[in-house]
Amino acid sequence: MAFLSLSNISKVFGTTTAVENFNLEVEKGQFVSFLGPSGCGKTTTLRMIAGFELPTTGAITLDGEDITYKSPNQRNVGMVFQSYALFPNLTIGQNIGFGLEVRKYSAADAKARIDEMLELVHLEKHKDKYPYQLSGGQQQRIALARALAISPRVLLLDEPLSALDAKIRVELRLEIRRIQQTMGITTIYVTHDQEEALLLSDRVVVMSQGHIEQVGAPASIYNYPSTEFVAQFVGQLNLLPVTNVDMKNGTCKLAGQNVKFEPMPERKTSDELRLAIRPEELHIGTGEGRNALKGRVESVLFLGSVVRLRVDVGGIFFSADFFNERRITLPRSGDEVVISFPEHSCWLV
Amino acid sequence: MRRKSFWSWVWIALGAIYFILPLYATFDFSLRAKKGVLSFLSYQNIFNDPNFWKTIEFSLVIAVFTIIASIILVVPTAYWIRLKLPQLRGMLEFISMLPFVVPAIVLVFGLIRVFSGAPFFLTNTFFGTDILLVAAYVVLALPYVFRSVDTGLASIDVVSLTEAAQSLGASWSTIMFKIIFPNLKVAILSSAFLTLATVIGEYTIASFMVGIKAFGPYMSLIGQNRTYESSSLAIISFMVTWGFMGLIQLFSRGKADSSSLSGAR
Amino acid sequence: MLSKQDSLLNGKRDAPKARPAPLPWRNWLGVVPFFLFAFFFIALPSLTLLVGAFRDNAGKLTLQNFVGLFDPSILNAYWVTIKISLATAIGGGLLGFLMAYAVTVGKLPNSVRTSLMTFSGVASNFAGVPLAFAFIATLGRTGLVTLLLKNLLGINLYDQGFSLYSFWGLSLTYMFFQFPLMVLVITPALDGLKKDWSEAAANLGASQSLYWRKVALPILTPSILGAIILLFGNSFGAYATAYSLTGGFINLITIVIGSQIKGDIYYNPGLGYALAVGMIVVMSVMMAIYYMLRRRSERWLRK
Numbered sequence: 001m002a003f004l005s006l007s008n009i010s011k012v013f014g015t016t017t018a019v020e021n022f023n024l025e026v027e028k029g030q031f032v033s034f035l036g037p038s039g040c041g042k043t044t045t046l047r048m049i050a051g052f053e054l055p056t057t058g059a060i061t062l063d064g065e066d067i068t069y070k071s072p073n074q075r076n077v078g079m080v081f082q083s084y085a086l087f088p089n090l091t092i093g094q095n096i097g098f099g100l101e102v103r104k105y106s107a108a109d110a111k112a113r114i115d116e117m118l119e120l121v122h123l124e125k126h127k128d129k130y131p132y133q134l135s136g137g138q139q140q141r142i143a144l145a146r147a148l149a150i151s152p153r154v155l156l157l158d159e160p161l162s163a164l165d166a167k168i169r170v171e172l173r174l175e176i177r178r179i180q181q182t183m184g185i186t187t188i189y190v191t192h193d194q195e196e197a198l199l200l201s202d203r204v205v206v207m208s209q210g211h212i213e214q215v216g217a218p219a220s221i222y223n224y225p226s227t228e229f230v231a232q233f234v235g236q237l238n239l240l241p242v243t244n245v246d247m248k249n250g251t252c253k254l255a256g257q258n259v260k261f262e263p264m265p266e267r268k269t270s271d272e273l274r275l276a277i278r279p280e281e282l283h284i285g286t287g288e289g290r291n292a293l294k295g296r297v298e299s300v301l302f303l304g305s306v307v308r309l310r311v312d313v314g315g316i317f318f319s320a321d322f323f324n325e326r327r328i329t330l331p332r333s334g335d336e337v338v339i340s341f342p343e344h345s346c347w348l349v
Numbered sequence: 350m351r352r353k354s355f356w357s358w359v360w361i362a363l364g365a366i367y368f369i370l371p372l373y374a375t376f377d378f379s380l381r382a383k384k385g386v387l388s389f390l391s392y393q394n395i396f397n398d399p400n401f402w403k404t405i406e407f408s409l410v411i412a413v414f415t416i417i418a419s420i421i422l423v424v425p426t427a428y429w430i431r432l433k434l435p436q437l438r439g440m441l442e443f444i445s446m447l448p449f450v451v452p453a454i455v456l457v458f459g460l461i462r463v464f465s466g467a468p469f470f471l472t473n474t475f476f477g478t479d480i481l482l483v484a485a486y487v488v489l490a491l492p493y494v495f496r497s498v499d500t501g502l503a504s505i506d507v508v509s510l511t512e513a514a515q516s517l518g519a520s521w522s523t524i525m526f527k528i529i530f531p532n533l534k535v536a537i538l539s540s541a542f543l544t545l546a547t548v549i550g551e552y553t554i555a556s557f558m559v560g561i562k563a564f565g566p567y568m569s570l571i572g573q574n575r576t577y578e579s580s581s582l583a584i585i586s587f588m589v590t591w592g593f594m595g596l597i598q599l600f601s602r603g604k605a606d607s608s609s610l611s612g613a614r
Numbered sequence: 615m616l617s618k619q620d621s622l623l624n625g626k627r628d629a630p631k632a633r634p635a636p637l638p639w640r641n642w643l644g645v646v647p648f649f650l651f652a653f654f655f656i657a658l659p660s661l662t663l664l665v666g667a668f669r670d671n672a673g674k675l676t677l678q679n680f681v682g683l684f685d686p687s688i689l690n691a692y693w694v695t696i697k698i699s700l701a702t703a704i705g706g707g708l709l710g711f712l713m714a715y716a717v718t719v720g721k722l723p724n725s726v727r728t729s730l731m732t733f734s735g736v737a738s739n740f741a742g743v744p745l746a747f748a749f750i751a752t753l754g755r756t757g758l759v760t761l762l763l764k765n766l767l768g769i770n771l772y773d774q775g776f777s778l779y780s781f782w783g784l785s786l787t788y789m790f791f792q793f794p795l796m797v798l799v800i801t802p803a804l805d806g807l808k809k810d811w812s813e814a815a816a817n818l819g820a821s822q823s824l825y826w827r828k829v830a831l832p833i834l835t836p837s838i839l840g841a842i843i844l845l846f847g848n849s850f851g852a853y854a855t856a857y858s859l860t861g862g863f864i865n866l867i868t869i870v871i872g873s874q875i876k877g878d879i880y881y882n883p884g885l886g887y888a889l890a891v892g893m894i895v896v897m898s899v900m901m902a903i904y905y906m907l908r909r910r911s912e913r914w915l916r917k
Contacts, residue, residue: 146818357715360720579750598735
């Protein structure tokens with residue numbers, strides 16, 4: 001039996017269905033992300049686990065116990081809010097100790113635990129300050145410490161880094177992962193930032209419009225997306241129109257040139273199929289066992305570590321990414337070029 | 350959740366009773382001028398009284414001048430301070446709070462002492478006294494007019510707008526009349542209606558300065574002699590105030606805040 | 615300032631340190647009318663009263679007027695004014711808070727909230743002569759409620775010793791504009807209580823009452839105190855309602871000042887000045903405390 005399981009969860013607000021058909025099993029100690037665009041239902045689902053919303057149907061089980069209708073202050077799950085939600089009238093130390101006081105810790109035990117938490121997030125010197133005296137990133141670390149102080153069974157984070165500067169975000173998200181692994185705490189992390197989700201999680205739940213699109217490890221979500229939504233939402237994707245599709249032999253034509261892909265005999269042919277391939281799989285020049293297409297460079301975008309070429313193949317535009325090198329000579333707009341990719345790196349959608 | 354709502358409804362119900370009962374009682378009373386029958390006789394008496402119309406007209410005129418004077422004084426000043434003299438902002442806010450510190454009764458005392466003798470002699474003529482009255486009301490309305498205008502200016506980021514207009518070649522009067530005032534319409538209207546509501550029924554200052562020429566003292570005089578008519582006046586006054594407040598809500602799209610407070614007690 | 619040669623040598627282009635441009639005097643012209651107005655119509659009257667308070671009838675400096683404040687009837691007036699201001703501030707504050715609570719945290723429907731706000735705006739402006747008439751029609755000797763109680767429940771209010779034209783009657787009347795004032799002032803503070811805080815508290819295991827005790831009420835306290843002080847000041851300076859209701863019968867400071875202006879009874883202008891100055895002092899202290907409390911609460915409710 002999984003540590004945390006959601007079965008058949010759905011949530012309807014009036015006439016809008018926010019979440020439907022949500023089934024998930026989470027093992028103890030796992031870091032699971034809910035990833036999706038705004039309005040996909042990820043926060044609603046998280047709030048149902050926390051108890052701030054009640055599911056319309058379905059059940060939530062935690063450590064063998066049915067907590068579906070339990071009131072939020074009895075679930076012992078720790079939540080970190082996007083807006084930090086630190087109590088402005090209490091000091092940092094008092095904020096962290098809030099849950100401990102509720103649980104009637106002795107003064108000595110509480111102090112020990114508070115100091116332990118402050119050390120965990122490296123903010124020992126700020127114990128007697130008030131939230132307004134701290135920066136956004138510091139406040140969020142305190143919010144994390146406060147949630148962890150009560151030794152929750154599950155840690156829930158609702159887009160905790162969205163309100164922070166990019167640089168702080170990058171530092172803090174690794175901190176969160178480090179702390180989670182040190183403490184071995186089961187964690188659900190809601191985000192719309194796919195880079196965050198891929199980087200931090202053991203498993204990713206991709207959601208769209210209230211239902212789950214795909215669940216899996218970051219690499220399998222990225223490399224083997226099961227739906228078009230996932231393929232487009234996670235990472236960059238080229239979607240190119242093709243003709244003369246032969247599913248059994250794995251051939252098709254793109255702008256008149258031949259392309260081979262892995263045969264998918266079970267699938268049916270149609271006129272609306274497109275070839276999907278990630279920009280980083282494309283190479284300049286030919287190679288063994290690869291599809292090669294002749295085209296013309298339309299534009300060159302220098303993105304820092306990555307250089308992106310827009311290539312025009314008979315009126316169809318590819319994005320091709322490759323790593324920047326210091327002595328690189330970039331092709332120029334208008335140059336003729338051959339781009340190639342292995343047969344197994346593309347698929348039909 | 351339901352238990353919480355129960356008590357909420359209780360408090361609201363209590364408040365509602367407290368507010369509605371006196372209004373109902375007044376209305377009921379005002380209908381009983383004719384013995385044994387509910388009628389609008391007392392209202393008719395009021396409307397037939399030429400003094401009613403005279404005093405309302407007088408107070409209305411005073412109110413209009415108060416509004417104009419307030420706007421002319423406050424808007425350019427608030428704007429200018431935001432734009433060029435931000436260091437004076439604290440002083441401006443402080444001055445706008447002063448009328449709270451000087452209640453109407455003290456203000457009228459001071460004004461009479463200063464302006465009725467040398468060198469001003471304002472109270473020697475009706476015109477002079479009326480000017481003094483307008484000035485007093487401008488002071489009374491100042492906190493609300495300033496707060497309203499200041500909030501309005503803040504919400505339209507007046508500095509950026511001015512800089513944009515200047516870079517497009519606009520003159521100061523163009524900026525003032527084509528950009529600042531139109532964008533302050535809501536603030537100006539709310540403060541105008543608030544001032545209207547305040548001035549029309551104001552008693553303290555009016556009674557000491559102009560006596561029964563103004564509507565407030567007129568109401569008081571009626572109240573001393575005619576009970577039924579005084580109730581009708583109360584209802585009429587309430588309706589008028591409600592009307593103005595409703596208009597304010599309409600124009601500020603229902604954003605109710607403490608800027609709807611005024612100064613006649 | 616770096617010389618041109620230095621800048622070129624260093625390969626840097628350090629601009630010379632800019633001096634702030636002197637403010638053209640024309641800028642000040644724009645605000646002169648306002649400050650002139652404030653001087654003539656706020657500062658001058660107040661100062662005149664202040665100076666007058668220290669002068670006797672012959673124009674010589676004296677503290678006699680302030681001594682006159684200790685006259686028993688004046689002290690009584692202060693006491694009554696303070697009592698009524700305190701009573702209506704606390705009473706009005708309490709019910710006003712509960713009503714504001716009901717429509718914000720208490721989650722009553724939005725239509726109720728809008729009605730309450732509009733009505734509060736109206737009621738807080740309804741003070742003065744018409745308010746007095748309204749309460750006479752309600753609780754006067756032949757008022758509706760008085761008659762109702764007599765006919766329905768056999769209770770004769772006035773026989774019991776109640777009178778609208780007394781301290782309690784006036785207090786009840788004052789409440790009519792004190793509740794709404796409280797509602798209008800405290801609602802923004804209640805709105806500022808973030809939902810996240812109550813959720814975080816619940817998440818950490820706290821019950822509703824614990825959350826209110828440890829988080830919400832402490833956060834609201836400066837605002838509530840500030841509002842009550844505002845109510846106190848409001849009542850302290852009220853004149854029209856009291857005069858219309860009791861015709862000067864009740865001994866309030868504002869009424870006494872009014873008599874001095876009119877020249878009734880004692881006619882002691884020096885005393886009038888002293889009273890006026892006293893009133894300004896009291897109100898200033900109130901405003902200062904209110905301002906400090908508001909800054910405090912804004913700091914917490916800001917983010």
